Amino acid sequence: MFRHLADGLISMATIHDLQTPALLLDPQALDANIAAMALALPGERLRPHVKAHKCTAIAARQRAAGHSRFCCATIREMEGMAAAGLGEDLLLANEVLDASRLGALDARVTVAVDSEETINAAVRGGVGEVLIDVNVGLPRCGCPPARAGALADAARRKGLGVRGVMGYEGHAVGVAARAEREQACSESMALLMKAHAEVGGELISAGGTGTYDCNTWASEIQAGSYVLMDTAYAALALPFAQAFWVLATVISLGDGFAVADCGLKALGMDHGNPTIEGARIWFCSDEHITFAPEKPVAIGDHIRVLPAHVDPTVAYHESFHLVAGDQVIDTWPVDLRGW
Amino acid sequence: MFRHLADGLISMATIHDLQTPALLLDPQALDANIAAMALALPGERLRPHVKAHKCTAIAARQRAAGHSRFCCATIREMEGMAAAGLGEDLLLANEVLDASRLGALDARVTVAVDSEETINAAVRGGVGEVLIDVNVGLPRCGCPPARAGALADAARRKGLGVRGVMGYEGHAVGVAARAEREQACSESMALLMKAHAEVGGELISAGGTGTYDCNTWASEIQAGSYVLMDTAYAALALPFAQAFWVLATVISLGDGFAVADCGLKALGMDHGNPTIEGARIWFCSDEHITFAPEKPVAIGDHIRVLPAHVDPTVAYHESFHLVAGDQVIDTWPVDLRGW
Numbered sequence: 082m083f084r085h086l087a088d089g090l091i092s093m094a095t096i097h098d099l100q101t102p103a104l105l106l107d108p109q110a111l112d113a114n115i116a117a118m119a120l121a122l123p124g125e126r127l128r129p130h131v132k133a134h135k136c137t138a139i140a141a142r143q144r145a146a147g148h149s150r151f152c153c154a155t156i157r158e159m160e161g162m163a164a165a166g167l168g169e170d171l172l173l174a175n176e177v178l179d180a181s182r183l184g185a186l187d188a189r190v191t192v193a194v195d196s197e198e199t200i201n202a203a204v205r206g207g208v209g210e211v212l213i214d215v216n217v218g219l220p221r222c223g224c225p226p227a228r229a230g231a232l233a234d235a236a237r238r239k240g241l242g243v244r245g246v247m248g249y250e251g252h253a254v255g256v257a258a259r260a261e262r263e264q265a266c267s268e269s270m271a272l273l274m275k276a277h278a279e280v281g282g283e284l285i286s287a288g289g290t291g292t293y294d295c296n297t298w299a300s301e302i303q304a305g306s307y308v309l310m311d312t313a314y315a316a317l318a319l320p321f322a323q324a325f326w327v328l329a330t331v332i333s334l335g336d337g338f339a340v341a342d343c344g345l346k347a348l349g350m351d352h353g354n355p356t357i358e359g360a361r362i363w364f365c366s367d368e369h370i371t372f373a374p375e376k377p378v379a380i381g382d383h384i385r386v387l388p389a390h391v392d393p394t395v396a397y398h399e400s401f402h403l404v405a406g407d408q409v410i411d412t413w414p415v416d417l418r419g420w
Numbered sequence: 421m422f423r424h425l426a427d428g429l430i431s432m433a434t435i436h437d438l439q440t441p442a443l444l445l446d447p448q449a450l451d452a453n454i455a456a457m458a459l460a461l462p463g464e465r466l467r468p469h470v471k472a473h474k475c476t477a478i479a480a481r482q483r484a485a486g487h488s489r490f491c492c493a494t495i496r497e498m499e500g501m502a503a504a505g506l507g508e509d510l511l512l513a514n515e516v517l518d519a520s521r522l523g524a525l526d527a528r529v530t531v532a533v534d535s536e537e538t539i540n541a542a543v544r545g546g547v548g549e550v551l552i553d554v555n556v557g558l559p560r561c562g563c564p565p566a567r568a569g570a571l572a573d574a575a576r577r578k579g580l581g582v583r584g585v586m587g588y589e590g591h592a593v594g595v596a597a598r599a600e601r602e603q604a605c606s607e608s609m610a611l612l613m614k615a616h617a618e619v620g621g622e623l624i625s626a627g628g629t630g631t632y633d634c635n636t637w638a639s640e641i642q643a644g645s646y647v648l649m650d651t652a653y654a655a656l657a658l659p660f661a662q663a664f665w666v667l668a669t670v671i672s673l674g675d676g677f678a679v680a681d682c683g684l685k686a687l688g689m690d691h692g693n694p695t696i697e698g699a700r701i702w703f704c705s706d707e708h709i710t711f712a713p714e715k716p717v718a719i720g721d722h723i724r725v726l727p728a729h730v731d732p733t734v735a736y737h738e739s740f741h742l743v744a745g746d747q748v749i750d751t752w753p754v755d756l757r758g759w
Contacts, residue, residue, distance in 0.1 A: 100495065100518075100521075100759050101759070102532060102759060118670065131751070132706060132707070138755060154706060154707045155707060156439065174591055175671075175681075176671040176672050176679075176681075176705060177671065177681075178669055178719070178720050179439075191586070195672055196672065196673070199671070199672075199718060199719070216674065219672055220702060220710050221674075221705060221708055222671065222672040222708070223672070223678055223680055223712055225675075232704060235672070251705065271743050276736075280545050330517055332514075332515040332517060332561065333515050333534055333535065333538075333560070333561040333562070334535070335555065335559055336564075338465040338559050340515075340560055340561055342515075342516075344513075345690050345729070345731065345732040346731065346732050346735040349684060350689050350690040350732070351684050352687070363559065365690065366461075366590065367471060367493060367731045368471070368493045368494060368517065368734065369560055369561070371559055371560055380517070380535055380537040380538070381517050381537060385581060388715075390684075391687065392684065392706045393440040393684040393685050393689070393706065396685040396736060397735060397736065399758055419738055420439060420440070420442075
């Protein structure tokens with residue numbers, strides 16, 4: 082990234098040229114995370130979930146690491162992936178009642194179904210393939226395991242290809258104690274395997290960043306957060322490094338506190354406050370974070386704010402700025418936002 | 421809003437044509453809120469804050485109600501308001517270290533300053549007018565009251581016009597008990613008036629939706645949330661009605677719960693879970709809300725999700741859909757997002 086100077090010269094842009102708050106990405110950490118996961122779960126053993134990064138440039142990096150099948154949470158994500166030429170095998174791991182935009186895609190499209198209504202929506206929308214979504218313990222989408230076989234039969238009768246089952250152990254992926262996490266995962270997958278025995282098909286799709294190495298039942302793992310990480314996942318001691326943060330500028334100093342320009346509209350807050358190394362967070366407002374730094378900071382200083390939850394943080398931002406030290410070497414749009 | 425049918429006819433669009441989650445706006449409630457506030461604080465007594473709605477079409481409605489001066493929280497909001505022809509008198513009620521984009525605007529621009537550094541930034545950026553931002557009890561931006569006079573002198577020495585003071589009693593606006601809210605506001609404004617005596621200028625800018633009728637010291641009130649409201653402000657029993665909500669579709673039913681497609685990426689979560697009338701919220705995930713409805717709901721039903729905090733909710737969405745019953749009568753872009 083270059084900026085044009087008044088005299089016609091160009092110079093490399095730095096983080097000091099960015100309008101804050103700005104999402105920064107460490108491409109070395111990103112590539113290391115992608116490589117570590119591709120080693121553990123090569124090729125089709127991983128179906129990277131794009132919902133965490135919402136960025137086709139990052140997805141292309143995952144594709145280059147050998148993963149050709151992707152997972153999405155929204156129709157907009159499916160459309161963006163197809164438009165970016167990453168539509169070899171796209172799974173919408175979510176239920177929809179209007180699948181017409183999916184049916185119109187130039188891509189291999191599979192959609193999760195857990196009811197007669199969602200099966201009918203797939204047929205109406207012109208989607209040819211489905212996974213039977215099974216509730217494996219998280220009270221969210223998914224049919225009861227005992228109903229999966231009947232739903233698969235119904236889908237096949239209506240001309241849909243049933244590629245297998247999906248069941249997300251979302252109540253397990255964030256459990257801090259590894260033994261308990263493994264136990265919760267194991268119990269969930271017992272339910273999913275039972276459903277799969279009734280449904281058939283080549284795919285058993287499950288898992289996430291927190292269970293990527295203990296979910297040995299699934300044929301493919303739907304991990305997404307591992308590429309960027311956040312402070313919640315960092316607590317699990319996984320072999321993935323924090324690869325992104327929000328750059329903020331110190332704009333004001335008070336008595337025992339400082340204020341930077343990164344607030345509620347730049348951070349997912351459902352997992353609580355973000356973290357600033359060497360500082361205690363007091364509170365966040367719409368466009369501010371008030372914090373007590375251990376060492377003095379000055380007005381104009383740039384600081385790193387580490388979000389507690391990657392997904393809803395990224396969804397607020399228009400782009401990732403790739404940095405090497407203070408140099409901004411590229412900018413990638415967060416091009417899969419919205420619905 | 422019309423949609424084109426296959427046979428060439430057009431029909432009025434309804435909420436059932438929208439991709440959910442979608443931000444809906446009740447224009448009657450919006451206009452009633454704007455009218456009620458304009459009656460209480462006519463013309464320049466109100467400086468509407470655009471940060472809650474981030475929508476120039478709503479700002480134009482506030483302008484039509486007699487308010488020609490506006491308040492912004494970000495540079496992008498200032499740019500968007502100027503571009504929309506609403507730049508008669510724009511205040512950036514926030515500190516910036518690079519004011520060059522502000523100096524380039526075709527608008528009357530005033531910026532808040534609370535330090536030598538932010539005064540210098542205004543000068544460097546070509547901004548001609550400032551307000552001295554005073555800390556009146558909320559540990560965020562603002563200089564100590566005793567320093568306001570010296571900062572005003574410094575600003576004037578550097579050629580800036582000092583229009584007065586600003587001091588946001590953000591710790592008071594959300595206090596539920598009215599007497600305590602008034603007391604906190606009164607104490608804050610005593611500090612601000614003291615600072616104003618040293619600073620001079622015609623503007624004493626303060627307040628918010630929660631103190632719009634008890635802050636009788638400020639020359640202008642910076643209220644924004646009143647146009648849309650949220651469940652947190654609803655608890656204060658103010659004469660403003662909820663004018664927006666997130667439309668969601670029930671996509672799955674479980675044993676004692678239902679799931680709709682409105683999650684963490686469609687809701688500001690810092691004030692806690694949203695509300696669904698006639699239902700108990702269990703939890704929100706990235707793209708889902710799990711809730712226990714009192715009366716049965718069906719897959720495909722549309723429900724209203726009422727956010728707890730308006731500002732970070734709106735910032736996730738691309739547009740407001742204006743509705744009359746189930747009819748979608750217009751769509752307004754949320755065109756002031758980002759920084």
